[in-house]
Amino acid sequence: MQKEASTEPGADRIEKIDPRFLTTLRDHVHKALRAAILSGRFAPDERVNERQLAEQLGVSTTPIKEALRQLETEGLVETLPRRGVLIRFNAGWAEEMILARAALESMIAHLAAKRIEKAEAGKLEDTVALMRKATEDGAADDLISLNETFHEQIHIASRCQYLSRMIERQQFYDASIRRVIHSDPLERGKALAEHAAIAAAIISNDSDKAERVMRDHVVRSGETYLNIVFNKKEDI
Template sequence: MIPEPTGSPRSDAFAKIDPKFQMTVRDHVHRTLRAAILAGRFATGQKVNERSLAEQFGVSTTPIKEALRQLETEGLVEALPRRGVIIRFDMGWAEEMILARAALESMIAHLAAKRIGKPAGAELTAIADLMAKATTSADADSLVSLNEQFHEHIHRSSRCGYLAKLIERQQFYDASIRRVIHMDPAERQKALEEHIAIAKAIVTGDADLAERQMRNHVVRSGETYLNIVFGSKKDIGRE
């Protein structure tokens, strides 16, 4: 499902929740709505219809309300008196999320370069090698999975539990948008070059270079995201 670049609402409904998810309905609804908001499927200022969402998910309005309260704490929606819940996420908010993630990821990369051991370094290099093969074969699905593995491995190698936890709220696009990004041959090649450079800096213990490479990578990929979701060509700044 490819997100529309203008941030306009989508007409397609959400799929009903499979019974196996019934024990975690609230979390499932929260994750699904969050991804939809970040993908631009709701317009800024749009009122959220709780009853319609409940029907689409095949649940009561209770988990919808709970999920919306959680999204409000993240600043993505806002409950207004006599107006209900509206979408607050916009391009400005997205830019801040990108910059916040860039700051966190770059510091994690810095510490990973100082703390990574030889076995973990070899594994990071191996992941980068697999990314090279997937790039050559234009395997977007594999690249999405390998990208997640790459960053998660750096998080583990840094041994930064607190920073890794903070970064969860700064994940500004989901697998569907990553897949769209990786369909572009030029983007695939650029991302590969950046990942290889980051891995090399971390494995060789160059903490300052790893920090700089990671920040530039996150910001540049964030700009690509802004272009897909908001149609923005804005440069939000890189070193």
């Protein structure tokens, strides 16, 4: 007999874990829950139920408990006596993450402009060209992938190790949020112009401009994120 789909409220907020990932289940559960929280699928101060999460993800409660402990060390959830696990991520927290990411990404861009090699500059130009085509076609999924490639290429060109590790904790857009952002033609145009300006500054070894335009890009896209997730329209 086929198992009926869960009718629990919000049961469709998190996708079930692909069985291929069972060898690293804890990490994938942590990643799935973190993405759901950072995408605003849980409200600030909402109480989460371990058994419901396990059912929604199609796993046992053991990796759920482990993932929640890890999320608690990151400050995204908090376990309180007699109240259970509460979501602590909110608009203020997101704002701080955006500003932290802006500071890190802008410094990485600054160093990339000083250290980029000719072959890397060519790859960055190619990526911007592909972004332009995807923008014209309205190909949101392609833009999501190309955006990741673009920033990764800058990280590689920067030769940063410490900063690149720090930036990992500031990655909070998941594919669903990026898809919403890139569904807007106006937003796609703004993002393309910003990415092209960043690439041009880095390729021309203008480190101060690369730092400035990268920071402006991250802050502006962060404001778009805040508007989507928290309906927060004020500038950061």
